Amino acid sequence: MSERSILLFGYGSHGKFIAKGLHEDGFRLKIVESNKESYLQAKEDGFIEVEHIDVTNDSLLEVLNPQNYEQLVCVMEDEHLNVFLTLSLRSLFEESYILAISDSIHTTKKLKMAGANKIIDLYEVSANKIYNILKRPVATKLLEGFVSGKAGISFKEILIPKNSFLEGKTTDEIDFSPFGVLLIGMIDEKLGHTFVFITAGINHELNHGDTIVCIGPKESLNAFAEEIKKNGE
C-alpha cells in the first residue's frame, strides 16, 4: 500500500517514539535527520531508510520526493529548524500533507503561517488533558483507553461493504445493542468525507462505502465487523 507511507523529519525524543509506533502499525517509513548523532541512533535502532541531510537545503529536499509520501511529519528537535523545514516543504510541494509538532504558542502560530496542515501543540494537548482530568475524570480515562489501546473498550472504523444488511437503513433504525457496541458516528462519503457524530441529530442513511465508527469492547467490535462482512457476501 503505497498510500501508507510517511516521511519523518527528526529522530529526537518525539521522532523516536513516533517512528517506533508507525513501524509497529506497518507504515512504510523514511527518516530524515540533520543531526549526526540522532541519525546514527536511528540506524542503530534498526531503521533502514534513514537519510542524513541538511534540511535547509532545498535541492536536497527535492531529491527525497516527498510527493510520494502520504504525510510529511516534522518533529525536529530544534523548533526553529522545524518551522523553517515546514516552510520549505510547503513552498516546494504544495500538495503534500504536513503534520508538525509545536512546543509553544508562538511556534504554533508560525507553523500555521508556514503552511502546516495539522499542528499538534504539546502544551495545548497537555493542558487540555489536565483540564479533562479535573473536570471529567471518567470520560478522560475512557478516552485514554481508546488511544492507548490497553483498556478493553476501543474505537473501530468499519467500512460498510456492498449488500450489507446495514445498507439503506437509517442510523435510527438500527439497534446496535445486541452486538454490544455503540455507534458514535460515521464518515459520510456523500457529504464529502466528513465525520458526523451520531448525536448531531441527523438521521443518516447508510450506504456502502460509508465508514461507521463504533466503540465497544474489542471482541464485540471485531465480531460486529465480521457480522457486517458476512452479510455482505
Add this chain to the structure above:
Amino acid sequence: MKHLLLSIALSLHASKRYNAIKKYLRVLLTGTGNPYKKYLDAFIIFLIITSVFILVYEVTNSVPLWLDYYDFYFVSFVFLIEYILRLWVYNDISKYIVDEYRESQFLHRDFELWSIIKHALKEKFNYMITPAAIVDLLAIFPAYRPLRVLRIFVLFRVLKLLRYTKSINQFVEVLKNKRFELLTLLFLLFFIVTTAGIALYVLEERINPEVNSLFDAIYWSLVTISTVGYGDIAPVTDAGRTISMLTIISGIAMISFATSVIVSAFSERLSEIKESRIIEQINKSRSFLIICGYGQMAKMFFRQKKDHIDDYVILDKNLKKVEEARKDGYNVVQEDASRYETLSKFNVEHSHITILCLSGSDVENIYITLNAKSISRKIKVIARVNDTNIVSKFKYAGADHLLMPNEVVNTMIRTAITQPTMYKAIHAILTGKSLARIDEIHVHEADALVGKSISDLDFKVNKLLFIGLQRNGEFLFNPPSTEIIQNHDIMLLMGRKISLEYFRNQHEGGY
C-alpha cells in the same frame, strides 16, 4: 488558701469540658476557623452601629426611653461580657499553676504559687494595655447622659470596629516597618512646633490679642506647619511673620517627607498584602486549585477554558513569572510551593485541594508533590513529568495523576497519522468544541434519576448517546437497559452541549 487555689487549678486543668469551652470560645473570639464567628461579628457590628446611630440622632431629637435603656444596659452588658471573655481566654492561669506545681514536685522544691499567679496576671495586664483591649474597655462605658463630654466614649465603640477591618491592621503593620523614619519625623515635628510656638509666644504675647497663652502659640504653629492655616491666630509683627514663613517652608518639607515614607512603605508591602488577601479568599472556597509554576503549561491550561476555572491560585517563586501572571490578570502569589510554610497556609482541613505541579523541572515537581502529601494525604496532586524514566519516583511520592506531555503528544501524533478519523473524533470530544462532548453526570441522592432503569430514560429523544456508567470505581460499558441507576453513579453521556444541559436540567434535583 494556697491549697484551695491549687486544687481549683488542678480540677480546672483536668476538666475536659472546661478546656473544650475555653478552646471553643478562643477560636470563636480570636481565631478564624469557627463557622459561627461571622454571626458573632455581625451581631457586635450591629450593636456598635445602632449605638452610634443613637448618639447622633440624640443630638437634635429625643429618643424613646427603651432605646436609651438598650444603649445604656444591653450594649454595655454585651461588651462587658465580651471584654471579660477575651481577657479570660487570653491565657490559662490554671495551666501555669499546674505546670509550676508539677515542676516543683519533680524538683522537690517549694511550690511558689504567688509568683506564678503574678506572672500570669502580668500577662493578662499586658493584654489589657494593648490598644485593642483599651478600646474594648472604654467601649463598655456607656454614654453618661448628663455629662455631654462623656458621650464621646461612644466613639470608642466605633473604634471597636477596627478589629473587624483587616485593612487597618495591615496599615498599622506597614507603618510599623517604618517606625524609625516616622519617629524621626515626629520628633522633628515636635521640635519645630515647640520652637516656633515659643518664639511666637515670646515675640507677640503682649502685642497680638489672639495669642493669650503658650498653648495658643503652639496651636498656631501646628496649624501653620501642617499648611492647614485656619487664620484664627495670625502673627502681626514682622518677626512673627518671619517665623511663620520659616514654619511654612519646613512644614512643606516635612509633609512631603512623611508622604514619601508612607507611600514607599506601602509600595514595598503592597504585593505581600495582595497575596495574603488572595490566599484568604481562596481558603474560603470548598475546593480549589493550586497551580505551581506559571509557565507555558499553566498559560495553556488557562487558555483552555477561561470561564470554567474560578477557584485557583498560582504559586511561582520567580518574580518575573509572577509579574507576568499578574499582568495577564491571574491570582498569583510569589511563593515557593516546595516549602512547608507555603502550602500549610492553605485551608488543608476543610477544602478539597488539587495541586497542579506544572513547572518544567522534574525535581521541583517531585519536591512539591512530597511536600503536599506530607502536609495532608487529602491533597490531590497532578504532576507533570518530563522525563519518563522517573515516573516511578512520582508514584512513590504519591502523585495521584501523572501527566507526561511528551508521551501525550507522541501518542496524539501517532494516532493522528495512523487513525485520522479516530483522532478527529477524540480531539473533538476532548476539546469539547464541537457537537459531541462527553460529559459526566454525577448522580446525587436528590436526583430524579435514582431508581430509574436505563430504558426509562429516553436518551435518543434528547439526541444523547449513553456510553456507560461508573459505579464504585468500576466502569460498566453500555449496560443492559434494565440496569437501575443508583446514588453516586457517574453516567457518561455523549451529545451536543444543549442536549446535555437539557438532560441535566430535567433530571437533576437541586443541589
